[in-house]
Amino acid sequence: MFEVIGERINTSRKFVQAAVAERNSDYIIDDVKKQQEAGADFIDVNAGARIGHETEDMKWLLDTIQPIATIPLTLDSPDPAVLEMAFKRVKTTPMINSISLEKERFNAMMPFLEGKECKVIALCMDDAGMPASSDDILGRAKNLVKELNRIGIPTASIYVDPLVQPISVESTKGIMVLNAIRAIKTEFPEVHITGGLSNISYGLPQRKIINRTFVSLMMAAGMDSAIIDPLDSKIMGAIRTADMLLGNDDYCMNYLKGVRSGAIES
């Protein structure tokens, strides 16, 4: 089954930032409930945008969301101290967003993750920057899996993000990621592949059709999770449809459910 990580609770989004600043819990609760109803499998919580307030904002968000959450949370911060506090407050095994191979981030995250029971998003980013080829992405994924296995995180708990780059920059950027996903899944059948989608369409018009088409291509290559807005019914419809076409929807049950609820339209 494809897993949707709902990206909406992020203080870089204007209305969320205002709700957090005003401690408007109704707004947050309503948004989380909507994401859950739309089929999210995780709720990402990011409180990084109000500089100097991340710890208290994250704390308040978790205390607000925890009582009504029916699905696990994705704790989204580069700061291990914030994550340590957050980890203690959640009641279900969380997902951590994220570790990368950038030295500073890597060195800060590894001691935090060691011995913890959690899922973790592993970005194929290092100090040289974005990956330059399919092989480069695969090499970084191998490093991340090896290091995380070493500190006790099993491969099946790792969500590799191959880092989608804009196709407007170079026409091979799509196929590069698709080939990398296939190679990573061949090397590690148990690993998950996740990521945001919208970078692919950066700089081009009519971005949504690009994002929607690309998610189905990534799913065909082996991507089984994405960080998206679950209230974007067009992208959710594309995901459910592709999931069905790839053989993951017996008797088309999820597809038909999506159509009946109005979430899938032609």
Added chain:
Amino acid sequence: MFEVIGERINTSRKFVQAAVAERNSDYIIDDVKKQQEAGADFIDVNAGARIGHETEDMKWLLDTIQPIATIPLTLDSPDPAVLEMAFKRVKTTPMINSISLEKERFNAMMPFLEGKECKVIALCMDDAGMPASSDDILGRAKNLVKELNRIGIPTASIYVDPLVQPISVESTKGIMVLNAIRAIKTEFPEVHITGGLSNISYGLPQRKIINRTFVSLMMAAGMDSAIIDPLDSKIMGAIRTADMLLGNDDYCMNYLKGVRSGAIES
């Protein structure tokens, strides 16, 4: 480059049948021009629906279309006598639609095709019916390529149709065709893969999103042609977008052209 075979000139379509019955050449000319403007690479011409009139209807259609056609025609009939007449009337190397492994059709088509310079659609159908597995599709494709090569049709002129079947019947019907396409392209890198799409969604609601999503999955597997309605801007948009994402559109030129002409919408 992906090739679009425009399916509209078919007497099984109500308005086309009426236009043919009334010898309304304006209607036919207008429709063909629209298909060409929308980016069709071939115009399929099928005059089979008015029983007893196929030869004269095909003749009239070709005489009507030929003067304004800027692209080759796909001559669509199961009758070699009709095809023989049609073949002599066209001015550009045509595509023949179609041969299959069904004995009667196979035996009728082989003498017609022998020694002719043409492209040919080869259906993975035999007297046992529709194929039952990816291996079955691959086996039929191998037979078709071998037999067509033997009578002088080069692999690069063959358009294999793996025969898309409804996913409502069995949840593996999508992945079966995707795996078969990949296997056929591995065996014969030069062969083309084509076909209709709409069978995939037979029996399900909101069929267009299924057809659209499936065409991009088939393109990722190696399909490089389809028999569709070029005036269906949503499916044409999906094809142009997938083509770009698969690395076949330098500088996103075709995609941007499609957006500017209004043919691609989010």
